[in-house]
Amino acid sequence: MTYQIPVYDINKEHSLSQPPNYNNKNSLMKTDKVYKCEITNIVELTDKEKLFQLKIIDPVEAKIFSFLPGQFVMLELPGFGEIPISISGSTSRRGSVALCIRKAGKVTNMLHKLSKGAHVGIRGPFGTHFPMKQMAGGNILLIAGGLGIAPLRAPIYYINEHRSEYENVHILYGVKTPDEIIFDFQFDSWRKVYGYNIDIIVEKPDKNWRGKTGLITELFNDIVIDPENTSAIVCGPPVMFKFVCDYLHRQGLPMNKMFVSLERRMHCGMGKCCRCMVGSTFTCVDGPVMDFWTVMNLKEAI
Numbered sequence: 001m002t003y004q005i006p007v008y009d010i011n012k013e014h015s016l017s018q019p020p021n022y023n024n025k026n027s028l029m030k031t032d033k034v035y036k037c038e039i040t041n042i043v044e045l046t047d048k049e050k051l052f053q054l055k056i057i058d059p060v061e062a063k064i065f066s067f068l069p070g071q072f073v074m075l076e077l078p079g080f081g082e083i084p085i086s087i088s089g090s091t092s093r094r095g096s097v098a099l100c101i102r103k104a105g106k107v108t109n110m111l112h113k114l115s116k117g118a119h120v121g122i123r124g125p126f127g128t129h130f131p132m133k134q135m136a137g138g139n140i141l142l143i144a145g146g147l148g149i150a151p152l153r154a155p156i157y158y159i160n161e162h163r164s165e166y167e168n169v170h171i172l173y174g175v176k177t178p179d180e181i182i183f184d185f186q187f188d189s190w191r192k193v194y195g196y197n198i199d200i201i202v203e204k205p206d207k208n209w210r211g212k213t214g215l216i217t218e219l220f221n222d223i224v225i226d227p228e229n230t231s232a233i234v235c236g237p238p239v240m241f242k243f244v245c246d247y248l249h250r251q252g253l254p255m256n257k258m259f260v261s262l263e264r265r266m267h268c269g270m271g272k273c274c275r276c277m278v279g280s281t282f283t284c285v286d287g288p289v290m291d292f293w294t295v296m297n298l299k300e301a302i
């Protein structure tokens with residue numbers, strides 16, 4: 001079966017002529033500063049992913065460092081290299097930076113060998129962020145595929161801390177196998193304390209899995225979306241966010257109310273080395289967070 005991109009309804013997308021100003025340039029200042037950090041806690045989430053809690057060592061720097069949901073840091077492991085990692089914690093915990101890291105190669109394998117007390121460096125925060133204020137007042141769909149739940153935690157914490165500003169919050173989370181589910185220890189509190197709906201779906205269940213089975217888009221069969229009053233944040237591999245956003249667009253959700261995080265290999269994180277470019281767009285500065293309309297109009301972005 002061939003898959004067709006839905007036709008744009010430009011009349012519905014009229015607000016795109018004035019794109020939202022969610023690219024906060026001020027947050028791109030001081031981008032070459034390295035904050036020295038101590039790893040204060042490590043939680044083994046799966047055999048591939050660990051959650052690292054970092055504390056900025058200098059108390060003055062700890063007060064200076066702040067970030068917005070969706071931004072990332074360049075994490076430096078001296079002698080091994082520097083990698084971009086999304087911040088996966090609360091924006092309000094000054095001096096504390098949570099990073100959920102999957103073992104992928106040289107730097108991440110080495111990071112997984114570190115213990116509490118080890119020192120690393122971070123630069124940043126970098127990039128655009130999810131426009132949390134612009135989304136306030138309506139319903140929010142938070143949709144994660146696989147490790148996409150890691151960057152999604154920052155907007156989730158933000159909504160927790162500003163709960164009265166948002167209406168219904170629905171988290172949809174899809175993974176390949178049940179043992180890939182992470183942060184499930186938080187799901188109960190997100191449901192009970194903050195009243196979120198959370199649906200999980202597994203592509204390849206094991207014999208113990210009693211929940212829903214299939215691709216993440218199948219979760220939409222059971223929910224009703226109010227397109228006039230809903231925004232979406234979608235984090236995951238490009239093939240996943242494309243199918244999800246196309247579906248939501250067919251339900252009437254404007255493309256400029258869906259936000260995705262576009263990942264590319266990065267080197268400087270600050271628009272200087274051109275490593276992350278898609279066409280003439282710097283993923284590190286113009287992204288990683290972009291609305292789906294922008295991503296669809298970026299040649300070779302997906």
Ligand SMILES: Cc1cc2nc3c(=O)[nH]c(=O)nc-3n(C[C@H](O)[C@H](O)[C@H](O)COP(=O)(O)OP(=O)(O)OC[C@H]3O[C@@H](n4cnc5c(N)ncnc54)[C@H](O)[C@@H]3O)c2cc1C
Binds near residue numbers: 083104109
């Ligand atoms: C904005 C941004 C946010 C990110 N957030 C997270 C996060 O929260 N948690 C996390 O675990 N990872 C995240 N990543 C991916 C992470 O940066 C890479 O896994 C890491 O750079 C790999 O470094 P390495 O030295 O361990 O692997 P390498 O030895 O450099 O590479 C190992 C393999 O990973 C692939 N790879 C490396 N970088 C990327 C990338 N950017 N995208 C896709 N494939 C890549 C390589 O092609 C290679 O196949 C993010 C990437 C970006 C750009």
Ligand code: FES
Binds near residue numbers: 268269273274284
């Ligand atoms: S990573 Fe260097 S320009 Fe984007």
